[in-house]
Amino acid sequence: MSRDTTARSVRLAGIGLILTAVAAVGLTTALYTRAFADPAEITLETSRAGLVMDPGGKVKMRGVEIGRIGEVRAVGDGVQITLEIDRDELDGIPADVVAEIRATTVFGAKYVELVAPAEAGPGRLADGGTIQASGVTTEINTVFDGLDRVLSGIDIASLNGTLSVLASTLSGRGDDIAAVAAKADAYLTKFEPLLPQLRKDLQEVARFARLGVEVSPALLAILDNATVTAGTVSDEQKALDRLLVDLSLLGGRAEELLGENGDELATLLESARPTAATLRAYSTELPCFLKGLDETRKIMADVIGGTDASLRALVSVRSQVSHYTFPKSLPGYPVGRGPDCHGLPRLKGSQIPLPERGTPQ
Numbered sequence: 001m002s003r004d005t006t007a008r009s010v011r012l013a014g015i016g017l018i019l020t021a022v023a024a025v026g027l028t029t030a031l032y033t034r035a036f037a038d039p040a041e042i043t044l045e046t047s048r049a050g051l052v053m054d055p056g057g058k059v060k061m062r063g064v065e066i067g068r069i070g071e072v073r074a075v076g077d078g079v080q081i082t083l084e085i086d087r088d089e090l091d092g093i094p095a096d097v098v099a100e101i102r103a104t105t106v107f108g109a110k111y112v113e114l115v116a117p118a119e120a121g122p123g124r125l126a127d128g129g130t131i132q133a134s135g136v137t138t139e140i141n142t143v144f145d146g147l148d149r150v151l152s153g154i155d156i157a158s159l160n161g162t163l164s165v166l167a168s169t170l171s172g173r174g175d176d177i178a179a180v181a182a183k184a185d186a187y188l189t190k191f192e193p194l195l196p197q198l199r200k201d202l203q204e205v206a207r208f209a210r211l212g213v214e215v216s217p218a219l220l221a222i223l224d225n226a227t228v229t230a231g232t233v234s235d236e237q238k239a240l241d242r243l244l245v246d247l248s249l250l251g252g253r254a255e256e257l258l259g260e261n262g263d264e265l266a267t268l269l270e271s272a273r274p275t276a277a278t279l280r281a282y283s284t285e286l287p288c289f290l291k292g293l294d295e296t297r298k299i300m301a302d303v304i305g306g307t308d309a310s311l312r313a314l315v316s317v318r319s320q321v322s323h324y325t326f327p328k329s330l331p332g333y334p335v336g337r338g339p340d341c342h343g344l345p346r347l348k349g350s351q352i353p354l355p356e357r358g359t360p361q
Contacts, residue, residue, distance in 0.1 A: 039067060039084035042125065044099050044112065046133030049079045053101070053110040059083050061093065061114040069112060083112060087127070095123035098134040110137070282339045291345030 049072060059067035066089040070082035085093075093114060100113045115134070125131070170177070233240065258265070343351045 040087050040090055040127035041070065042083040042085055042128075043130045044081040044083055044133060045078060045130060046081065046099075046101065046136065047078050048136055049081060049101060049110070053081070057109055058111040059085060059114065060111060061089070061097075061116075066093075066114070081112070085125075090125055090127070093125040094120035095125050095129070096121050097125060097131055099131055100134055101136040103137045284339045285341060288341035288344040292341075292347075295345045 053069070053072055055069055055072060057069035058065050059069060067083055067085035070084045072079065072081050074080075083099075094116050097114050097116050097120075100115055101110055102113050103110050114131075
């Protein structure tokens, strides 16, 4: 082999090695930037994204990385973040998932944590969907900004004077302060076992307050009506006075009446007791009888001349009936037989009595 051929082979090998190295670096870069991936894009809407929210950050769910952060753009008063999520992971993400923007450390880069609700719905997150952010981790610059606003609103001279007065007041009173702290600790120690009962009492107070809010319209209506009633009583004071006088006179007359006829009234009530007992025993037959009459009225409407609320009967006088004598003609009260509707209000065919025929005895 000649020297030129050897040199040419070395040059070709070097070029091949360089090309191989460049291809390896390019492939590694493409794999790192997910150039060959086809992720699903989900839009995350939030009021702010915080510092160090850059594309390429991690998207996690239950602590497992499922994608990366794509584009971060400001839209109006908020921020929209494109989440590039592996399509294989979409089936395990509910549609009502929310996102939290967190940081690994105080000054660390942000990542997105997807949080599923305790009772997730049946739907699943789809490509092109939109979710909302439930919170953003508090950052050190936010704390400093709030502290700066607080310190900017403080009057340094007044603060210095207050601290000076406080220092002079507390000077030499360490023992007294320690004694007060010890007593407070003793009180709190005794009070601690009562906290569950106090919590229960506060819950009852809150429940009572809610009940008061619910019934307050009715109470206001009652007070309004009471005001009207009080005004009416005040306006009709003279009429009420006359009513009381009349009631007083009526009471005196009633006392005279009852005093003179008390024995007779007692005798009358005692005499009416058996009759009242009989009526009470058979009182349940009255509704059956009235309903039976109503059913009969409906059935015989055409015969008796209409459906008006009346009762028509044909009565004949039979002179052959014997005269009423006492006590022979008194109605019987069979012993042991109570009230009975006898099939009313609607009788069967076999229960309808036939009219008597012949000469009465």
